[in-house]
Amino acid sequence: MSPDTQDAQGSKGTIRVLQLYPRDMNIYGDWGNALVLKQRIGWHGYTPELLEYNVGDDFPDGVDLIVGGGGQDSGQLVIQDDLQSRAGVLTELAEDGAPMLVICGLYQLFGRFFKTRSGSVIPGIGILDVETHGTEERLIGNVKVATAEFGEVLGYENHSGQTTLGDGVRPLGTVAKGTGNNSSDGQEGARYKNIVASYLHGSLLPKNPAIADFLIRTAAERKFGAFVPGSPDDGYAVLAREHAARRPR
Amino acid sequence: MLYISVPLGKLVRRVSRLRGGGSALPGLVVEKIDPGFMQRTLATLPHGVAVVSGTNGKTTTTKMVVELLESQGLKVFTNRTGSNFTRGVAAALLGEVDWRGRLTADVAVLELDEAHAVHFVNRVPPRYSLLLNVLRDQLDRFGEIDKTAQLLQHIAAKTTGTVVLNREDPRVARIADTLTGQDVQYFGLDDSLLSTFPNDDDMRAAPGSPAPAALPHKPPADVVLRKVGPDTADFEYDGATVTTAMKLRGVYNIFNAAAALTLARSICGGGAATADHATLLTALSQVEPAFGRGESLTVDGQPLDLVLVKNPSGFRLGLKSFPAGGYATMIAINDNYADGRDMSWLWDVEFDSLREGGVDQLTGSRAYDMALRLQYDDVRIGAVQPDITPALAAFIRDAKGKPKRIFCTYTAMLAIRRELSKITTVEVVS
Ligand SMILES: [Zn+2]
Numbered sequence: 183m184s185p186d187t188q189d190a191q192g193s194k195g196t197i198r199v200l201q202l203y204p205r206d207m208n209i210y211g212d213w214g215n216a217l218v219l220k221q222r223i224g225w226h227g228y229t230p231e232l233l234e235y236n237v238g239d240d241f242p243d244g245v246d247l248i249v250g251g252g253g254q255d256s257g258q259l260v261i262q263d264d265l266q267s268r269a270g271v272l273t274e275l276a277e278d279g280a281p282m283l284v285i286c287g288l289y290q291l292f293g294r295f296f297k298t299r300s301g302s303v304i305p306g307i308g309i310l311d312v313e314t315h316g317t318e319e320r321l322i323g324n325v326k327v328a329t330a331e332f333g334e335v336l337g338y339e340n341h342s343g344q345t346t347l348g349d350g351v352r353p354l355g356t357v358a359k360g361t362g363n364n365s366s367d368g369q370e371g372a373r374y375k376n377i378v379a380s381y382l383h384g385s386l387l388p389k390n391p392a393i394a395d396f397l398i399r400t401a402a403e404r405k406f407g408a409f410v411p412g413s414p415d416d417g418y419a420v421l422a423r424e425h426a427a428r429r430p431r
Numbered sequence: 432m433l434y435i436s437v438p439l440g441k442l443v444r445r446v447s448r449l450r451g452g453g454s455a456l457p458g459l460v461v462e463k464i465d466p467g468f469m470q471r472t473l474a475t476l477p478h479g480v481a482v483v484s485g486t487n488g489k490t491t492t493t494k495m496v497v498e499l500l501e502s503q504g505l506k507v508f509t510n511r512t513g514s515n516f517t518r519g520v521a522a523a524l525l526g527e528v529d530w531r532g533r534l535t536a537d538v539a540v541l542e543l544d545e546a547h548a549v550h551f552v553n554r555v556p557p558r559y560s561l562l563l564n565v566l567r568d569q570l571d572r573f574g575e576i577d578k579t580a581q582l583l584q585h586i587a588a589k590t591t592g593t594v595v596l597n598r599e600d601p602r603v604a605r606i607a608d609t610l611t612g613q614d615v616q617y618f619g620l621d622d623s624l625l626s627t628f629p630n631d632d633d634m635r636a637a638p639g640s641p642a643p644a645a646l647p648h649k650p651p652a653d654v655v656l657r658k659v660g661p662d663t664a665d666f667e668y669d670g671a672t673v674t675t676a677m678k679l680r681g682v683y684n685i686f687n688a689a690a691a692l693t694l695a696r697s698i699c700g701g702g703a704a705t706a707d708h709a710t711l712l713t714a715l716s717q718v719e720p721a722f723g724r725g726e727s728l729t730v731d732g733q734p735l736d737l738v739l740v741k742n743p744s745g746f747r748l749g750l751k752s753f754p755a756g757g758y759a760t761m762i763a764i765n766d767n768y769a770d771g772r773d774m775s776w777l778w779d780v781e782f783d784s785l786r787e788g789g790v791d792q793l794t795g796s797r798a799y800d801m802a803l804r805l806q807y808d809d810v811r812i813g814a815v816q817p818d819i820t821p822a823l824a825a826f827i828r829d830a831k832g833k834p835k836r837i838f839c840t841y842t843a844m845l846a847i848r849r850e851l852s853k854i855t856t857v858e859v860v861s
Pocket residue numbers: 210252286287339340341381383
């Protein structure tokens with residue numbers, strides 16, 4: 183790192199991470215994703231600022247990175263109106279290339295709609311060209327995904343909504359173990375601009391630091407014009423990946 | 432049928448015991464040839480059936496209720512958790528009934544797993560139910576927390592007499608709103624102890640953000656846990672507070688003692704009616720933790736605590752109830768089916784309390800997931816060894832002269848107990 187990229191405290195600059203609806207959409211360890219971003223931003227020599235946005239809050243300015251999780255059906259109902267009211271600012275950020283990670287429930291609601299088993303339709307905000315249909319079947323278990331961008335991605339899925347991708351997005355990868363987006367096409371997750379959308383909990387980022395660093399790098403480049411990485415110690419992540427990859431479904 | 436099913440079942444039970452088999456086969460046989468056996472037998476009990484359910488603490492609480500009722504002179508039929516609940520109960524009943532199928536007990540107290548709850552209460556409506564809590568547990572098997580709450584509600588709805596509810600868990604307390612015919616009793620916690628019971632709903636809420644909606648007005652509770660000392664607890668009931676010695680450790684175990692006391696008071700006649708409170712309290716003070724629930728063994732002249740952790744709330748309660756100071760710590764995380772395969776839950780636990788002393792040894796099939804988790808909480812890690820046998824040996828060797836504590840998932844605990852039984856006395860649990 184060169185001296186001119188450091189501020190007085192020796193930081194390369196502040197990266198503001200916004201957690202979307204952590205109160206209502208935060209299940210199966212989704213907090214782990216926010217924690218990993220916070221710590222790795224620090225390990226790369228930047229200063230993390232972790233913000234929360236919940237129903238009814240003012241939407242903060244200067245957000246560099248967005249992370250959102252899954253929720254129960256009740257959580258999705260609680261946030262749906264508020265999310266619609268924030269569709270504008272979120273779409274603007276997404277189209278402008280802000281990095282975002284949306285898992286499970288918020289992946290679904292970033293799409294066009296979620297049609298429940300009973301036939302009612304929860305509108306999404308349509309940033310992602312995907313649609314989701316509730317099913318009787320619950321897709322549960324360890325997942326391995328082959329991706330071009332991030333290598334092998336490991337995680338754990340737990341969802342009954344099945345998502346199909348439209349032409350406007352590409353899949354995150356191809357499922358090597360598990361189910362992924364739906365029980366028919368063998369694909370998992372979605373990629374659009376700098377959004378990574380996935381069904382994988384686990385939490386996703388701790389065992390997939392390549393995705394965490396992609397989000398951080400993108401945020402830094404967008405804000406500072408360049409990303410100067412540090413050298414986080416990923417020894418445990420490598421071993422945790424090796425062991426996780428061998429576990430049964 | 433009536434006359435041959437019991438002798439036949441008992442015979443199968445004897446044979447399968449001789450062959451070292453499990454307990455489910457005789458239950459299966461009797462269920463197959465006499466499907467009404469369980470209901471019919473349980474229906475003869477003068478005090479009926481009491482079920483204990485909820486995500487955390489069922490085993491210890493069931494044990495407490497049994498010991499409390501026995502202190503009142505009741506003969507209690509109870510179950511050990513098994514792989515198939517109904518079959519397990521049927522098999523246990525076979526062991527207890529005489530050759531003509533008569534059960535000589537006053538009351539049955541059954542630990543009811545959420546997975547088997549609906550099936551069981553539809554067949555055998557309980558006279559009493561005790562619903563402890565709804566916490567994030569085994570989500571990979573049951574889907575969602577709200578669904579667990581619905582299961583407990585179903586148990587309550589099927590209960591014919593008294594439903595005992597946790598006043599401090601909104602999802603449980605609110606079940607009362609859905610009940611019409613049943614008598615409802617609560618067990619509760621002093622406000623000063625509430626903070627030691629993090630609720631899943633506010634698990635990740637920011638400081639200062641609104642707490643989840645509790646009941647607008649706390650209903651009066653039959654028994655309230657007021658205070659927890661090092662080896663005592665204060666319970667309030669019938670308008671007075673009494674202090675009693677406790678062998679149980681950990682605030683959440685002692686809160687479950689309030690739950691057990693409430694149920695025992697209901698079964699023994701409620702209020703001050705017929706229960707003998709002096710003997711109830713004596714029994715309560717002598718309850719030992721159930722298998723693996725904070726039990727303490729002795730290794731090399733030093734205590735070794737086994738703390739079972741199987742979900743985020745249980746792990747957080749364990750860390751709060753058993754402070755790390757002065758202890759060598761090991762964590763054993765397996766992801767076998769009985770533990771739950773999903774490791775996401777480790778990220779819902781905060782490990783800051785282990786930062787000062789660090790963790791000396793990590794083990795289990797997901798030892799490296801645990802290491803990664805601790806790394807992100809800036810907790811120092813001693814050694815990581817997925818294989819439990821050498822890990823335990825190294826832990827005991829390196830922590831010589833220090834009290835030790837092992838936080839472990841269910842199957843890791845079984846493995847650790849097996850190893851420990853080679854060097855110290857461990858209660859044998861079949
Ligand atoms: Zn999910």
